[in-house]
Amino acid sequence: MLSNAEMVKNAIQNAAIEGCLRNIANDSTIYGGDQVTIKNNKVVNFGSCSYLGIELDQRIKDGMQKMVEQYGSMLSSSPIYLRLEAYDEAERLLSEVFGHDAILSSTCTLGHLANIPVLIGANDLVLLDAQVHNSVVTATTLAATNGCTVRRIRHSRVDLLAQELEQNKDKYDKIWYMADGVYSMYGDVAPVHQVYELMNQYPNFYFYVDDAHGMGWTGKNGTGYILGEVDYHPQMVFVSSLAKGVAAAGGVTIIQDPDLRDAIRYGGNTHIFAGPIPPAMLGALNASLKILLSNDVNIMQDELQQKMNFFTNRAKEYNIPIVEKEVLTPVYFAKVGSTASTYKMFHILKEAGYYINTAFFPAVPQNKAGLRIPITNHHSFEQIDGLLSVIAENLPLVLEQEKLSLAI
Numbered sequence: 001m002l003s004n005a006e007m008v009k010n011a012i013q014n015a016a017i018e019g020c021l022r023n024i025a026n027d028s029t030i031y032g033g034d035q036v037t038i039k040n041n042k043v044v045n046f047g048s049c050s051y052l053g054i055e056l057d058q059r060i061k062d063g064m065q066k067m068v069e070q071y072g073s074m075l076s077s078s079p080i081y082l083r084l085e086a087y088d089e090a091e092r093l094l095s096e097v098f099g100h101d102a103i104l105s106s107t108c109t110l111g112h113l114a115n116i117p118v119l120i121g122a123n124d125l126v127l128l129d130a131q132v133h134n135s136v137v138t139a140t141t142l143a144a145t146n147g148c149t150v151r152r153i154r155h156s157r158v159d160l161l162a163q164e165l166e167q168n169k170d171k172y173d174k175i176w177y178m179a180d181g182v183y184s185m186y187g188d189v190a191p192v193h194q195v196y197e198l199m200n201q202y203p204n205f206y207f208y209v210d211d212a213h214g215m216g217w218t219g220k221n222g223t224g225y226i227l228g229e230v231d232y233h234p235q236m237v238f239v240s241s242l243a244k245g246v247a248a249a250g251g252v253t254i255i256q257d258p259d260l261r262d263a264i265r266y267g268g269n270t271h272i273f274a275g276p277i278p279p280a281m282l283g284a285l286n287a288s289l290k291i292l293l294s295n296d297v298n299i300m301q302d303e304l305q306q307k308m309n310f311f312t313n314r315a316k317e318y319n320i321p322i323v324e325k326e327v328l329t330p331v332y333f334a335k336v337g338s339t340a341s342t343y344k345m346f347h348i349l350k351e352a353g354y355y356i357n358t359a360f361f362p363a364v365p366q367n368k369a370g371l372r373i374p375i376t377n378h379h380s381f382e383q384i385d386g387l388l389s390v391i392a393e394n395l396p397l398v399l400e401q402e403k404l405s406l407a408i
């Protein structure tokens with residue numbers, strides 16, 4: 001029997017052979033952000049998580065250029081020893097965006113690796129949502145060497161979470177629920193209102209949430225889905241990536257307890273031992289955060305909202321089996337089923353001029369493969385409609401060939 005690692009390696013290797021992974025954008029310039037050239041074929045890029053589409057904004061390019069002129073490629077020192085003023089400026093701007101003291105990390109993943117081992121005590125229970133991002137799972141696995149109890153809990157099942165809390169509230173110091181704000185594959189969201197109620201009800205219940213795919217396109221100043229829905233709660237640890245909707249790089253952590261915040265800032269492993277965000281990227285980040293603090297972000301969010309509405313309505317009209325979501329997010333998932341049919345759809349779409357991400361095991365469960373479609377402000381309504389019309393025309397035929405049915 002194959003080990004899990006072997007199954008993952010085989011899945012990734014097969015997808016790469018199919019041309020679904022490890023593609024190279026061989027453009028000499030990224031024409032306006034909506035298209036890429038793959039093997040000399042110019043295609044509409046439906047694979048970007050830069051939801052607001054600000055990565056080509058002149059203010060961001062200028063911010064990067066200025067930093068490169070001033071500081072070159074790198075100030076090669078752990079930021080705990082020595083860092084550029086721009087690093088502290090990024091933390092100040094993040095604190096302004098969130099209205100809370102923010103900790104910057106080089107990436108969101110490195111943020112989890114700094115936070116989770118500091119936060120989780122030996123007598124804590126950690127409940128990992130079945131679909132929480134791999135970076136949270138990895139950091140929790142590292143933390144678990146202290147002897148804490150870690151269990152998986154079925155995806156977004158607040159009823160099961162409530163049961164766990166009731167049964168275990170007196171057995172553990174803290175009980176953690178680790179989840180994503182917006183899930184990266186299906187684009188569904190954490191049941192944040194119910195989780196908030198549970199935090200009010202159980203004083204030793206903590207919510208650790210990664211809202212990487214929520215940032216930028218929603219919430220006041222682009223703070224994301226979670227903080228757009230509820231006020232920050234003292235039992236919440238909020239983490240996000242600055243490499244998606246913010247179009248830069250880095251991670252942000254918001255934690256209210258000042259002692260824990262200092263413990264992470266000064267004692268988090270990756271804050272001590274990892275290198276810094278390079279100057280160019282700090283320039284991009286600070287310019288991007290200034291956009292989030294300006295009125296421009298409202299206009300950009302409204303524009304994307306219109307595109308999300310359009311996608312949702314057109315997909316319904318075309319009868320495309322999109323995973324149902326209670327909340328409109330810019331990540332869509334068209335259900336196919338088998339990995340082989342998903343590859344076929346990938347090739348058909350690419351031939352027709354559209355590049356999408358295929359999602360298959362281990363990113364989604366076995367036999368639940370499909371097309372992951374993020375939309376950004378770079379896309380026109382015509383491009384969205386074009387993509388959906390090709391899916392609508394071809395998906396039933398592909399499924400018929402495999403004797404599968406349309407999973408509406």
Ligand SMILES: Cc1ncc(COP(=O)(O)O)c(C=O)c1O
Nearest residue numbers: 107108109133135184212241243
């Ligand atoms: C939910 C989630 N968290 C974290 C990450 C990783 O972010 P970073 O590249 O900043 O480490 C990703 C990236 O794919 C993600 O989808």
